[in-house]
Amino acid sequence: MNAAGPVIPNFGQGSSCETGDHVFCWDWVRAHWGDTLEPRFVEHVELTLIAVGVGFVLAFALALYAHRHRRVDQPIGLVAAAIYTIPSLAIFQILVPYFGLTTTTVEIPLVGYSLVILYPNILAGLRAAPPEVLEAARGMGLRRREVLTRVELPLALPAIVGGLRIAVVSTVSIATIASFLGEKGLGAPIFLALRDAPPFKTEIYAAGALVVGLALAFDLVLVLARRALIRWPR
Amino acid sequence: MAPAAEIVFDRVTKRYAGRDAAALQDLSFEIPAGTFCVLVGPSGGGKTTALKLVNRLVPFDSGDIRIDGRSIRDLAPVELRRGIGYVIQQVGLFPHMTVGANIETVPRLLGWSRERRAARVAELLALVGLDPADAGRYPAEFSGGQRQRVGLARALAADPPLLLMDEPFGALDPITRHRLQIEVRRLHREVAKTVIFVTHDIDEAIMMGDRIAILREGGVLAQYDTPDAILAHPADDFVAAFIGEDRALRRLALHRVGDVPLGPVRGQTPDTPRVAMSTTVRNAVSLMVETGRDAVVVVADDGAECGELTLADATRLLAA
Known part of the structure; x- marks a missing residue:
C-alpha cells in the first residue's frame, strides 16, 4: 500500500462501520469528503471537460474539412476507428516514456475517444440538411460560408448535441482509468479501495456513485442546452 | 429594381x-x-x-x-x-x-x-x-x-x-x-x-x-x-x-363566354342552359353537348341576359 496518507482509509483507526466490512459507511464519506472525494471529483470534472472540449474542437475542425472535401471522410473515419480499438492501457504504455505520468498522458487517449465519437456525429449533422433546402439556399444567392453558418450548422445542432451527450457520458466513465497514472480523478479512490483486503466497499460505492451522478449531471445540462438551442419543431 | x-x-x-x-x-x-x-x-x-x-x-x-x-x-x-x-x-x-x-x-x-x-x-x-x-x-x-x-x-x-x-x-x-x-x-x-x-x-x-x-x-x-x-x-x-x-x-377553355362576341338571344325554351360570364367556352360547349342544344344563354351576375353563344360561334373561334 502506498503512503498517500489521508486518502487511504485507515482500518486501524476507523469507525466500527469502516473496520467491520459493512456495505456503506456514511461516517466515512463525511470524514473523507474534503480530503478524498471532493478533490478527486473536481479532478474528474476537469479531466472530462478537457477531453471533451479538446476532442470537440478537433472533431469539429475535421468534420468541417471532411464536409468540404468528401474524399477524406473515409480515411479519417478509418483512422478514428483504429484509434478507438487500441486499449487505453496500451496507449499509456506508449505515451509514458514521452510525457511521463502526467495529465497529458491521460488526456491523449481520452481526447482520442471523444474525438472518435464526436467526429461522425458532427459530420452526419452537417450532412443532414435536406438537398432541397441546400438548393434553395444556393438558388437564393447564399455564399458557401453563409450556407454553412445559416443553414448547415443550425441543422446539425441536434446531431452535435447528441454526439456530445454520448461523448461526455462515456468520457466520464473512461476517465476513471486516469488512476493508473497516479491519483487523479474518481478512479483513484476506487482503485485504491480495491487493493485493500477485503476491498473497502464504501469508498468504491461512493466514488462510483459520484461518477454516475456526474455523468447524469452533464447529460442533463446538455439536454437543457438542446432544448434552449433547438426551438424549431421536428 | x-x-x-x-x-x-x-x-x-x-x-x-x-x-x-x-x-x-x-x-x-x-x-x-x-x-x-x-x-x-x-x-x-x-x-x-x-x-x-x-x-x-x-x-x-x-x-x-x-x-x-x-x-x-x-x-x-x-x-x-x-x-x-x-x-x-x-x-x-x-x-x-x-x-x-x-x-x-x-x-x-x-x-x-x-x-x-x-x-x-x-x-x-x-x-x-x-x-x-x-x-x-x-x-x-x-x-x-x-x-x-x-x-x-x-x-x-x-x-x-x-x-x-x-x-x-x-x-x-x-x-x-x-x-x-x-x-x-x-x-x-x-x-x-x-x-x-x-x-x-x-x-x-x-x-x-x-x-x-x-x-x-x-x-x-x-x-x-x-x-x-x-x-x-x-x-x-x-x-x-x-x-x-x-x-x-x-x-376553347382559354376563352370565357363573357369575352367573346355574343349573338342576340333567339327564341329559346325555358330549359336552354344558362351560364355565367366567367364560364369558359369549353364548358359552354360541354353543356350544349350534354343537353342536346346548339346554344347557351349567357347571363350577368344580376341575372340579366347578355346574349347567346351558339355552337357555330365556338367553331368560328377555333377558325380565328
Missing part, C-alpha cells in the same frame, strides 16, 4: 459530362419583359436544366443568356441569384427558421433594415394569402400548399424582376394545385414580373402561360408561342401528340 426583365436565350447548348446526348441543343428564344413563360415537355427535354442555367446553378457550354441585354456571365453567381426569385417543387424552406425569417433571407443578405424587412414580410404574407401573424411560426406547422405560398413569398421578397419556378406545384394535391395556379396567375397580374415556369403538365402550361416553350428530348425547342397559337397550329407531330387530340376543346 426593374419591375420585370427581358430574357434572351441565345443559341444555348449544354452537355452533361459523361453523356453523349446534349441536355439542351442550340436553344434560342426571347421572353419579353413581364411575360409568364412556361417551359414544358417530357422528361429529358431539359426544361429544368434550362431554368437552372438562368441563375447559374448549372453552367452551360456555349451560347449566352441575357437579362435585359446583359449576359448572366458578367455577374458573380451570388449577385445574380440575389436578383432572381427561385421557387422549387420541394420548396426548401429552412426548417430551423420561422416563416418570417425564411421570407426575409435575401433582404437580410442585401442589408435591408429590420423595420423594412418586417414590413416586407407582412406585406408578402398578405400577398400570398397567408396571415401576417404567421410570421413567427415554423414551416413544419404548415401544410404543403401553405409552405409553397411561403416559398413564393420568399422568392418575391427582394422584389426581383425575374422569377424562376421549377415545377412549384408538382408535389401538391390537385385541389391545392389548382388554387395555387389561379393565385399565381393573379399574383402575376399584380406584380408583373417576368416568370419562367417549368412543368411537365401541358394543362398547367396552357392555363398559366402567356407563352409556352415546348422542349422535346435532347433539349430541342419544338415550338415557342402563345397557348392559343400552339393549340391552333402545332408545329409538328410531336407537339400535336404532346398537346393531345382534344386541343380544340383546350383552346
